[in-house]
Amino acid sequence: MAGLLSKGTRKHMKVSLHLLIALTGLISVLLHILYSPAPFASMTKFTIHANLFITLTFSVSAVTMLFKRTESKLLDFCKNASLIYILVGLLTYHFLLSSGGTYTGPRIITNFTLHYLIPVLVLLNWMMFEEKKSYHYKYVVYWLGFPVLYCAVSLIRGLFDGFYPYFFLNPHGTIPAGVGSYTNVTLFIIGFAFVFSIFGFLLIITYKAILSYKKSS
Known part of the structure; x- marks a missing residue:
């Protein structure tokens, strides 16, 4: 791709894709919550949080490029984090959660964009436009910060209002409502942390x- 397109054309394409990702994410999140029969429950989902993270990251990146400024190391970090979070979210939804409910109206579309289209666009951006840099393996731990914080906040909030965004974070009840104990919740969190770590390691190894x-060459 780099050899086929001029630097200016590549930049315009990159900015356009960034804006597409950001706008698609923002509109999809808003509509998905607005048309939800339980807006509060929708707002607590990791997919919503991950897509908001992506929307903010790619909006800032697009504005940075439009003003001809150099993207910071923090932006690079957030873009790589975005890729990891959204791909794990896609796999988790597709293989673990997709059979757990049905969608109607606009949410049929937003469910697709949030869980499938945006992950593909973020991956496409990484493949086509992002500079491949060397990362230390310690970044795997840094990228775990957001998912671990999400789990911690979800558990603490559940102690007060009894609501948990996913069955595997609910220490009460049995599957499909919960997993029965904090021990089982901990095991699920460790399992997901392992998956996030694997994606982080794979990303660094690929770089x-x-x-x-x-x-x-």
């Missing part, structure tokens, strides 16, 4: 492989 190939 190293790409950079190594470029040096040797």
